[in-house]
Amino acid sequence: MPVQSPTVGRRRPKDRKDRIAQVAAELFCERGYHGVSLEEIAAVVGISAPAVYRHYENKYAILVAATRELVAATLNATDVVGFDAMLDAFAAVAVTHRKTVGLYQWEWRYLTEEHRREFGDDLGRLLHRVAEPLAAARPALSPADAEALARAALSVFGSLGTHRAVIAKGRAEQVLRRAAAAVLATEPPTPAAVPAAVTPPPVRVGGRREILLAESIRLFRRRGYHAVNIEDIGRAAGINASSVYRYFPGKGDILAAAFYRASERVTEATAVALNGAADGADALHRMAESYVELTFERSDLVSVYLAENNNLPEADRHELRKVQRLHVEEWVRLVVAVRPGLAASEARVLTHAALNLVADLGRWVRFDRRTAMDRHLVRLIEVVLWS
Amino acid sequence: MPVQSPTVGRRRPKDRKDRIAQVAAELFCERGYHGVSLEEIAAVVGISAPAVYRHYENKYAILVAATRELVAATLNATDVVGFDAMLDAFAAVAVTHRKTVGLYQWEWRYLTEEHRREFGDDLGRLLHRVAEPLAAARPALSPADAEALARAALSVFGSLGTHRAVIAKGRAEQVLRRAAAAVLATEPPTPAAVPAAVTPPPVRVGGRREILLAESIRLFRRRGYHAVNIEDIGRAAGINASSVYRYFPGKGDILAAAFYRASERVTEATAVALNGAADGADALHRMAESYVELTFERSDLVSVYLAENNNLPEADRHELRKVQRLHVEEWVRLVVAVRPGLAASEARVLTHAALNLVADLGRWVRFDRRTAMDRHLVRLIEVVLWS
């Protein structure tokens, strides 16, 4: 276990700085940048909060360092010869850094424009590491397509950080490896001839409460729950901050309302999809279709649903997590039914990979290419689940 | 008493914002910007510290507002017709705003470059209000000379904020009024033909401790005691912050050491001056000469001595204040001896005015005009004390 270092018993170890970043990275992934206090980080490390300032200029600097460290570790570990070896390395990194890989997923939102650019560049480098040999191996792929597939593959690897489903490390490595390979073997998205009549930005105006909820969801998605305050929400809805409390008992309840809304939509979509399914494979296909559609139709809502699981008020957390888990288990049930040889734990990892992939690529794709991506994502889901 | 407002008994009065600035101004003058916490200001006002943020963006904004308010009040009160009436108005402002007039003296150091410029402009406006009619009344004066005399007059008015000598308001007003008038009637500084061989910056290098003390004094003078931290001091002396404690038990003790040093110099100069004096008037003259010389020779030291009286550790404060008071009393003794009709309280106010004048103009004058100002200041001291 190279990650943990024996700080107990020794006074003032030399790796304090790295250790702080390590601890912070894990905590940030667990509860989000704003959900972790400096004092907590320090406590885990075994020092007082102000002592952290001997090593980092401020809290933000820790986030930057942690992000850099993860990126460097990934870049370093995957700097190997051979395409297969590289994919192995990616899988291995995902597994060993499972607790911190979430930084790739959400926490970059809190980076400065400057650091976001830096991070984006490094991410692009990782992407090219996959896309380039892929393009070489499949000359039919356009560079953009190769990159899109590479992005999907990285999303598969990154998915391990988004959940805590129990699985042996070796197994996880193999499963992710296979899924990523399958993704990379998929046909690229075929651009739709017609730009398709996408539903214009829904200007749904309900009551004040509904407006508040909608605006909150949009803000939560863009900046993250903790970075949005009641004043922002009020302003977005055109009222004073204190008036928000006329409609919601507290900030947490707004998030909870969003989650209930999201879980309703998801279960509804699931039910509709399963209703007229001919067999297991058909059910999976319809599930994929409806899930992708939901993701595009209500992208803000789904993003928040996936990102802000922590931050939920304790009271609602359990129930909502249960619903989320049930949704995943619905997929798992279908997958194991269709692939009898597959262990449930593996199916679970694959499901998370598939769902994560939809979220990541859905966020990435430009709106005018939506319908093309739509069909592509359905295919990718199936490819992952059957891998 | 228009300044105080009856906040007691009423809930949520309308003048909260002004009241905060008012309270803050007084506290800032009493103990310095950094010596006053927001919580303290809030407590005096009768609210909690965070509530202050409903009225001001941050602590600094209060300083700016307080400064602006004082300047505006002064500009407003002295916007009258007639030179004599205007001087009366200045005296009245000094008396009524005695507790906050110290903002003019020291606290502008903590202003941003931008606000310092704004403050400087307003100060210049006040200056012109005196200088212009003065130049009209005394055509022999060059514009620069008129401005210098006006500055001296304002310094006289401002001196009331630098001490707490007890005196009836009406008396103080008269005394200041007369002193300022006397200053304005003085001959301007005659520029010395020879730039005079000023002593080059004294590169006195003693032990580490001596270097530390010297650098601390220089820093304290430039930025103020609270704005200088141990690290700055250490860096200026070329050692690590923690090493400072090898030479001084604490930060306060450095300031105390500076004060002991200053009081030694002052009493020494006083003793030398009084030693060979022929009579009272001669003694006063020699006192003035030696004090002015000291101010120029050790300008940093004297500035700190005058500015950082608060901030002294409780232990040394009393003794050092006593020495300072004794020094003033030495002047007062001489003045009343020479002018039997003058009350001691008035002599005290005049002495403070004279000393403050030296500090202000000494700080203002460019180095190349030093010798001219030298003689001029001696004359001004005498003019004030004899007014």
Next chain:
DNA sequence: TGAATAAGTTAACCATGATTCGCGGCCAGG
């Protein structure tokens, strides 16, 4: 009169600054 706003409060949290502690290097004296 009731909804909306202004102005408060409490409880964090990040950050700073003064101060302490222990270690290591250097140098004089036994």
Next chain:
DNA sequence: CCTGGCCGCGAATCATGGTTAACTTATTCA
């Protein structure tokens, strides 16, 4: 030779302060 104190430093702590955010209460206004 080695040894003890002086020095210097890095790393820690404690106390405190400014600031923010969620939530509440008083006041205003249509």
